[in-house]
Amino acid sequence: xxxxxxxxxxxxxxxxxxxxxxxxxxxxxxxxxxxxxxxxxxxxxxxxxxxxxxxxxxxxxxxxxxxxxxxxxxxxxxxxxxxxxxxxxxxxxxxxxxxxxxxxxxxxxxxxxxxxxxxxxxxxxxxxxxxxxxxxxxxxxxxxxxxxxxxxxxxxxxxxxxxxxxxxxxxxxxxxxxxxxxxxxxxxxxxxxxxxxxxxxxxxxxxxxxxxxxxxxxxxxxxxxxxxxxxxxxxxxxxxxxxxxxxxxxxxxxxxxxxxxxxxxxxxxxxxxxxxxxxxxxxxx
Numbered sequence: 001x002x003x004x005x006x007x008x009x010x011x012x013x014x015x016x017x018x019x020x021x022x023x024x025x026x027x028x029x030x031x032x033x034x035x036x037x038x039x040x041x042x043x044x045x046x047x048x049x050x051x052x053x054x055x056x057x058x059x060x061x062x063x064x065x066x067x068x069x070x071x072x073x074x075x076x077x078x079x080x081x082x083x084x085x086x087x088x089x090x091x092x093x094x095x096x097x098x099x100x101x102x103x104x105x106x107x108x109x110x111x112x113x114x115x116x117x118x119x120x121x122x123x124x125x126x127x128x129x130x131x132x133x134x135x136x137x138x139x140x141x142x143x144x145x146x147x148x149x150x151x152x153x154x155x156x157x158x159x160x161x162x163x164x165x166x167x168x169x170x171x172x173x174x175x176x177x178x179x180x181x182x183x184x185x186x187x188x189x190x191x192x193x194x195x196x197x198x199x200x201x202x203x204x205x206x207x208x209x210x211x212x213x214x215x216x217x218x219x220x221x222x223x224x225x226x227x228x229x230x231x232x233x234x235x236x237x238x239x240x241x242x243x244x245x246x247x248x249x250x251x252x253x254x255x256x257x258x259x260x261x262x263x264x265x266x267x268x269x270x271x272x273x274x275x276x277x278x279x280x281x282x283x284x285x
Contacts, residue, residue: 042184061085069100069109077101077109087118094125095133099207102130102146103137110142120151127158135166135175143167143175160191168199176200177214186217191223201229201245204238209245219250226257234262234278237271242278252283261285 029223042243065085075103077097081087087097098118101109114120122130131151134143143163147153156162164184167175176196180186189195197217198207209229213219230250233241242262246252255261266274 001237016152019135021272028266040204058084058086060090062091065089065097066091066100069097069104072104073094074109078112087113087116088122090125096122096124098122099124099130099133102134102139102142105137105138105139105142107142107145107229110145114149120146120149121155123155127161129155129157131155131163132157132161133168135163135170135172138170140167140172142265143172144178145184147175147178153179153184154188156202162190164188164196165194165199167189168212169194169203171200171203171205171208173205173211176208177211179217180211186212187221188213189223195221195223195229197221197229198223198227198232199243201238202236204236204241206240206244209233209241213248219245219248222254222256226255228256228262230254230262230278231256231260231265234271234274235265237266237269237274239271239273239277242266242274246277246281252278252281 042216061080061084065077065087066079066089068080085097091100093100095103096118098110098113099122101113110118111165120130124130124133128136129151131143131146131153134140134146137196162184164176164179165188168218171258186196191197195217197212197219198221200212219230220228223232227235228250230242230245230252231254233245250262252262255264262269263275263278263283266278267285
């Protein structure tokens with residue numbers, strides 16, 4: 001009985017085994033069998049590897065570009081740029097290759113990098129614009145170049161200052177004029193509520209103050225301390241600026257928040273020519 005049952009089981013099992021051996025691989029919805037999933041993974045790995053190689057090559061070019069800038073190597077800079085180095089890549093020091101050449105005063109290299117795709121409106125890692133960086137680095141020619149190349153002149157740094165405030169404070173008259181011509185407002189004030197004209201008056205640069213006046217600035221606008229351009233100039237003893245402001249309607253009777261007029265500031269500083277110029281308008285302390 002047991003032998004007969006075993007034979008019957010074997011007879012039933014053989015067709016099933018044969019059917020299993022002949023069974024075709026199952027297919028996915030797109031018509032491919034299950035096994036090619038391994039091929040897709042292999043292709044993805046190849047793609048990932050290619051991308052990694054490209055990233056590695058780009059990283060190498062960017063590092064080579066930054067190093068060439070540090071070494072002041074124009075040929076190396078040109079070579080790295082030609083091969084695809086990114087002039088906007090910000091290095092570990094917080095500046096891009098463009099910003100590094102700006103700070104170093106290399107106008108020709110600045111032109112080269114902008115021609116290779118450098119963004120004249122780019123910012124450093126600490127939020128400083130390339131334009132402000134040029135002004136702070138005492139590179140007015142490069143600042144003018146950036147303005148000409150389309151830099152956003154109204155961008156602010158982290159403190160809320162614009163390029164116009166830094167240019168006025170630095171007494172860079174040509175840059176101040178160019179910024180106004182690009183559409184910057186003479187009414188723009190910084191975090192300390194200083195206007196371009198009050199900053200320009202403090203700088204002692206007549207050209208900067210004249211540029212503000214030509215742009216329509218209010219000569220009697222007061223900063224956060226209540227000081228007008230005349231008060232600031234008188235305090236510093238800037239005679240030519242005092243005269244220019246008076247000629248354009250500056251009011252000598254205005255007092256700052258400390259209750260001091262332009263004449264009082266000039267007297268405190270013993271700026272005799274300025275004292276005489278202000279008294280000539282009939283102003284008193």
